[in-house]
Amino acid sequence: MLSLSDKPERNMVLLDDYEMEELDFVPIDPNHRSGYVVVLGKPNVGKSTLSNQMVGQKLSIVTDKPQTTRHRILGICSGADYQMILYDTPGVIEKKMHKLDTMMMKNVRSASINADCVLVVVDACKPPQKIDEVLEEGVGDLRDKLPTLLVLNKKDLIKPGEIAKKLEWYEKFTNVDEVIPVSAKYGHGVDDVKEWILSKLPCGPAYYPKDIASEHPERFFVAEIVREKIFMQYRDEVPYACQVNVVSYKTRPNAKDFIQVEIVVEKNSQKIILIGKEGKALKLLATAARLDIEDFLQKKVFLEVEVKVKENWRQNEGLLKHYGYGGQIQAL
Numbered sequence: 001m002l003s004l005s006d007k008p009e010r011n012m013v014l015l016d017d018y019e020m021e022e023l024d025f026v027p028i029d030p031n032h033r034s035g036y037v038v039v040l041g042k043p044n045v046g047k048s049t050l051s052n053q054m055v056g057q058k059l060s061i062v063t064d065k066p067q068t069t070r071h072r073i074l075g076i077c078s079g080a081d082y083q084m085i086l087y088d089t090p091g092v093i094e095k096k097m098h099k100l101d102t103m104m105m106k107n108v109r110s111a112s113i114n115a116d117c118v119l120v121v122v123d124a125c126k127p128p129q130k131i132d133e134v135l136e137e138g139v140g141d142l143r144d145k146l147p148t149l150l151v152l153n154k155k156d157l158i159k160p161g162e163i164a165k166k167l168e169w170y171e172k173f174t175n176v177d178e179v180i181p182v183s184a185k186y187g188h189g190v191d192d193v194k195e196w197i198l199s200k201l202p203c204g205p206a207y208y209p210k211d212i213a214s215e216h217p218e219r220f221f222v223a224e225i226v227r228e229k230i231f232m233q234y235r236d237e238v239p240y241a242c243q244v245n246v247v248s249y250k251t252r253p254n255a256k257d258f259i260q261v262e263i264v265v266e267k268n269s270q271k272i273i274l275i276g277k278e279g280k281a282l283k284l285l286a287t288a289a290r291l292d293i294e295d296f297l298q299k300k301v302f303l304e305v306e307v308k309v310k311e312n313w314r315q316n317e318g319l320l321k322h323y324g325y326g327g328q329i330q331a332l
């Protein structure tokens with residue numbers, strides 16, 4: 001029997017911190033299942049909220065603005081007899097305005113290379129829409145081979161009768177294996193999604209130790225937390241013009257960890273907005289980010305934030321690769 005009760009512990013470990021040999025000590029269970037799941041969908045439908053719920057901790061930042069997620073984010077959800085490796089991806093967009101958008105979409109596609117199944121998340125509040133484009137961008141030629149679940153999210157926002165109608169529409173007009181209505185925000189239906197995934201994963205041993213939730217280094221999450229606070233504090237185009245890099249991260253045995261972060265913007269006018277009158281806005285941002293970083297790392301830190309201008313960084317392929325958009329995430 002596959003159990004869903006075992007949530008991963010709140011325990012972040014760097015990839016370098018563990019040795020794969022440790023897995024040799026785990027007795028091989030012939031019924032153990034493991035595999036990769038790619039989470040696709042348009043911007044703002046709740047992909048990150050769903051991924052976080054499944055992993056049991058907040059790995060992906062969530063905001064009410066579209067195009068929050070920029071990298072594919074790996075989250076590991078383990079139980080006694082299963083391990084699901086989830087890829088939360090940036091929202092699939094039609095109009096690619098910058099090189100950054102094109103590179104983000106490449107990262108969506110590359111998440112699907114190892115996929116054993118696909119979740120396509122849609123927003124139940126929106127009129128039903130075909131999902132061909134999302135599948136094309138996300139999995140390309142693999143679309144007919146991979147088991148696909150349509151997750152009808154945000155069901156808490158619509159009436160039960162409406163949910164039934166939308167469910168029927170998606171069952172009729174999309175070529176998916178199943179449709180499950182959920183409310184990722186409140187965790188409703190998330191176990192049904194897990195059950196579906198489990199039924200599609202092949203038998204095999206765990207890829208990662210059972211007590212880790214991600215392979216990204218801590219500094220990656222630090223940068224993401226700062227980016228989330230930027231989205232929450234600033235309006236319009238400003239958050240989209242920001243890139244956050246951790247330039248220094250020093251663990252100190254007898255003092256608070258020292259973290260230096262730079263926010264790169266495209267224009268001086270954006271820098272002025274970020275800093276605010278007498279530096280008040282930046283101070284507010286740094287405090288909000290520090291509190292969340294401390295909560296995430298479970299220790300006190302000293303956070304220094306600086307704003308820099310790099311004109312048109314979103315169009316500069318070299319810079320984009322340097323910032324980690326070229327494939328594997330390099331935390332800066």
Ligand SMILES: Nc1nc2c(ncn2[C@@H]2O[C@H](COP(=O)(O)OP(=O)(O)OP(=O)(O)O)[C@@H](O)[C@H]2O)c(=O)[nH]1
Pocket residue numbers: 041042043044045046047048049050061062063064065066067068069070089090091092153154155156157182183184185186
């Ligand atoms: N009411 C309600 N809101 C939800 C639900 N799931 C997500 N949201 C909200 O929808 C917004 C977008 O959620 P995200 O998880 O960031 O969406 P996303 O698909 O990852 O967005 P991108 O990364 O921008 O593509 C946030 O304000 C969430 O709180 C849900 O089940 N119910």
Ligand SMILES: [Mg+2]
Pocket residue numbers: 047048049060061068069089090091
């Ligand atoms: Mg997201």
